[in-house]
Amino acid sequence: RLKNSIMPVRLYYKQAVYRNNPTLMGRRNEFMQMGVELLGVKGKRADLEVLSTAIRAIMSVADDFRIELGHAQVFNALISEIDIDEDFKEKIRVTIEGKNYSALNNLLDKLEPCKAVTAIRSLPSLFGGDEVFDKATELCSGTKAVDALNYLHTLYxxxxxxxxxxxxxVDLGLVQRNDYYTGFVFCGYISGIGDAVLSGGRYDDLLSEFDAPMGAAGFAIDTDAITEKLLSDKNTSYTDVPDVLVYANDGAEIKxxxxxxxMQKNGINARFCVLETLEEAKAFAEKMGIDKVQIIG
Structure with missing residues (x-):
């Protein structure tokens, strides 16, 4: 429905998402997710908007958080230089994603040694700060992965x-599904939650599947996980105390x-009182700590 829209288009959603976890491993098959997408544009400015929006989102719910940043084309460029089938590539990707060094080495030991194999072997350990780019550039020199590294360094x-x-x-072991993401990828973590609560990146090829080829990037938030974390925080208050409680005498309700x-248009946190008597309204305001009761009519 949006093919004829003026690009770029910004979308957001909140809905239940279903993912099949055959072994479960403590994970839910259904969870609530919120996300945003920026469609119809590519480039540094678009990527920075998505990333900065994601960072502001996670900062709004947690002080202790971490953002891990990678690039899908680092792995994709390296693996494309090795003559193996798609199933074997996926096995390698999964072991890197899980930082399973032993399984990764077992798989790579079956391949002919080359620069790409050496670089892939090191991907799970390439995380940290600026120093990651120096080491990674040295390992990937002469491969197509260098362009992705340079761009990632710019974003960082x-x-x-x-x-x-x-x-x-920076985490070059962040190798999301390589049939989906095409550019930068990232994950967000907050203290007390083992899995990522936020993830996203650039996926420029996906909309071609829907006959609408265009640049696209976005991210999603696991709102169930964040809610559980906030509900467990004893220092979090869930009481919304207005500045003004507005009580209506009989006949002045609409007024x-x-x-x-x-008041709300002017930035004042006001609430309409649904209690029947002024005495009840004043008692409620005192219990809640509402400073002002305004009587209308």
Missing amino acids: DLLKTLGLGDKLI AINAVAD
């Missing part, structure tokens, strides 16, 4: 100016509702 340097400190980490709407 720009994001550092947001003052993230050690919360921003009071309009007054609440006007």
Whole structure:
């Protein structure tokens, strides 16, 4: 429905997502997810908007968080230089994603030694700060992966100016599904949750499957996981205390509702009182710590 829209298009959603986990391993098959997508544009500016939006999102729910940043084309470029079938490539990708060094070495030992094999062997251990780019560039020199590394370095340097400190980490072992992502990829973690609560990246080839080829990037948030974390935080208050409680005398109810709407437009946190008597309204305001009761009519 959006093919004829003026690009770029920004979308957001909130819905239940289903993923098949045959072994379960403590994971749910259904969870609530929120996400945003930026469609119809490619390039550094678009990538920075998606990344900075994701960072602001995770900062809004947690102080102790970490963003891991990678690039799909580092792995894709290296693996394309090795003559193996798609099933074997996927086995290698899964072992890197799981940082299973032993299984990865067993798989790579079956291949003829070459620069690409050596570089892939090191991917799970290439995480950290600026030093990662020096080591990775040396390992990948002469391969197509260097272009992706240079671009990732540019994004990393720009994001550092947001003052993230050690919360921003380069992880070249971040190899998401290589049939989906085509550019930068990232994950977000918060303290107390073992799995990533946020993930995304650039996926420029996907919309071609729907006869609408265009650049695309976005991210999704596991809202169930974040909710569980916040509910377990004893320092979090879930009481929304308004600044003003607006009570309507009989016959002035609509006037009071309009007054609440006007206050909210002007940035005042006001709430319409649904209690029947002024005495009940005043008692409620005192219990809640509401500073002002405004009587209409």
